[in-house]
Amino acid sequence: MSDKDHFVEIRHAQKSYGSLEVLKDISLNVERGQIVAIIGPSGSGKSTLLRAINDLDPLTGGEVWLDGVQVNKSLPHRQYEKHINEMRQQVGMVFQHFNLFPHMTARENVTMAPMLLKGLSKAEADKLAEEQLDKVGMLDRIDYYPSRLSGGQKQRVAIARALAMKPKLMLFDEATSALDPELVDEVNMVMKKLAEEHMTMIIVTHEMDFAASVCDRVLFMDQGVVVEEGPPSVVFKNPTKDRTREFLRKHLAGAA
Amino acid sequence: MDIDLMMRVYPFFLTAAWTTIQLSVLTALLGLAMGALGASARLSRFALVRFIGAAYVSLFRGTPALIQLFILYFGGPQIGIQLDAFEAGVIGLGINAGAYMTETIRGAIISIDKGQREAGRTLGLSQWQATYKIILPQAARLMVRPLGVNLNMLIKATALVAAISVVELTYTAQRYIGSTYKPFEMFLLAGVLYMIIIYATGRAVAWLDRRVQIT
Numbered sequence: 001m002s003d004k005d006h007f008v009e010i011r012h013a014q015k016s017y018g019s020l021e022v023l024k025d026i027s028l029n030v031e032r033g034q035i036v037a038i039i040g041p042s043g044s045g046k047s048t049l050l051r052a053i054n055d056l057d058p059l060t061g062g063e064v065w066l067d068g069v070q071v072n073k074s075l076p077h078r079q080y081e082k083h084i085n086e087m088r089q090q091v092g093m094v095f096q097h098f099n100l101f102p103h104m105t106a107r108e109n110v111t112m113a114p115m116l117l118k119g120l121s122k123a124e125a126d127k128l129a130e131e132q133l134d135k136v137g138m139l140d141r142i143d144y145y146p147s148r149l150s151g152g153q154k155q156r157v158a159i160a161r162a163l164a165m166k167p168k169l170m171l172f173d174e175a176t177s178a179l180d181p182e183l184v185d186e187v188n189m190v191m192k193k194l195a196e197e198h199m200t201m202i203i204v205t206h207e208m209d210f211a212a213s214v215c216d217r218v219l220f221m222d223q224g225v226v227v228e229e230g231p232p233s234v235v236f237k238n239p240t241k242d243r244t245r246e247f248l249r250k251h252l253a254g255a256a
Numbered sequence: 257m258d259i260d261l262m263m264r265v266y267p268f269f270l271t272a273a274w275t276t277i278q279l280s281v282l283t284a285l286l287g288l289a290m291g292a293l294g295a296s297a298r299l300s301r302f303a304l305v306r307f308i309g310a311a312y313v314s315l316f317r318g319t320p321a322l323i324q325l326f327i328l329y330f331g332g333p334q335i336g337i338q339l340d341a342f343e344a345g346v347i348g349l350g351i352n353a354g355a356y357m358t359e360t361i362r363g364a365i366i367s368i369d370k371g372q373r374e375a376g377r378t379l380g381l382s383q384w385q386a387t388y389k390i391i392l393p394q395a396a397r398l399m400v401r402p403l404g405v406n407l408n409m410l411i412k413a414t415a416l417v418a419a420i421s422v423v424e425l426t427y428t429a430q431r432y433i434g435s436t437y438k439p440f441e442m443f444l445l446a447g448v449l450y451m452i453i454i455y456a457t458g459r460a461v462a463w464l465d466r467r468v469q470i471t
Contacts, residue, residue, distance in 0.1 A: 002339075054378060056374060056377070056378065080381065085377075085380045085381070086380070087381055088378055088379065088380040089379070089380035091377075091378070093369060093375075093378040094374065095374070097371055098453060099369075099372060099374065099375035100375075101370040101372065101375070101390055101394075101471060102394065103394050103397070103470055112389060113379035113380060113381065116381065116382070116385060116389065117379070117380050143415075147430075147470060158375075161379070162378075162379070165379055165380065196431050
């Protein structure tokens, strides 16, 4: 079997809360540099699947592999903690509600983890923060506290914070869903920029246009299963499954 | 009202007020330490530790502080605990205050959005790193005012140690009533001094609360 050749590999992912099964035997491979969008109605399990990749929502069955290493290894508690902290340093995550640290400035949000976990000096970390915040167009607000930033600005700082750890993989969990419509573009621009740099990304999104324009592959999930997957041109333009058509019809109508 | 008498005895009340302040400070420090321990226990991932934390809180909030002081001071020697009145006062009230502070501290910690810890863990922080870098600095800011309320209650509760003969404000007032037969003046004097202590503490807490807020 050569299946560990894939950069990200999810094998037979299964997740239940009691008797409620939210992920039903999902397998998914993502190659280095690929950008994959996961779409689907709320409650379809797409966020749960994304959060399983860095074990934020541990699977009840199945395996997650990243770059040849199993993420959700079965280990004694202490060893597992050490292992998962190392894995998570390699995976950046961006949340719907930003989750910036409100007691830290934009700069401190970005420098905290590299200083604490990678032993960067204050000067090195400051330089890193300036680079990353510049990249997301937030250098001019570097010493602002999150309370003084707009939603779009917060999300860009959150992306810079994740990038500062130099991740191999970025996960976006509805990164623009909580934003006012006029602030969505500034975040999408940053994500596009990452796409141009061939960052591997898995994106849970409700934005079909954005998914169509940047993603190599789209997964449509419903009720814990992948209903349909393929390049955006196929999934969006010529979906083969009724459920996909139904979802897209509703969603695109709702968005218009 | 016998103002002359009040003017004559008030220096003794000031000395007593100093004892009340010392009692309050030591009780508050012990209470904070117990509160921090109690809150850690209540939030532990081990069920047994959580149970011990919960038992501590319900035991000490569920019985009168006066009874707790009596058990410690009068009952203590029977089981080999010998404390002078001041020590018993500080320890008894401190453990009692700690039970209330446990809930204050725990409340502040659990009110921090769980996305905060998640964001930290996602960056690769350990559970403990996320706690002290992300959760505690935010929770500490939220704790200032409710801990101020605990402090206010605690200062007033120091009056209870008069019952185990610690020579603080309330005990001093009672003693002077014995020789002057002027309960109105003596309790009034004690009351005014309590109010000054509590007012000053309240202002200090409000100042601290403003200081730590993020602008």
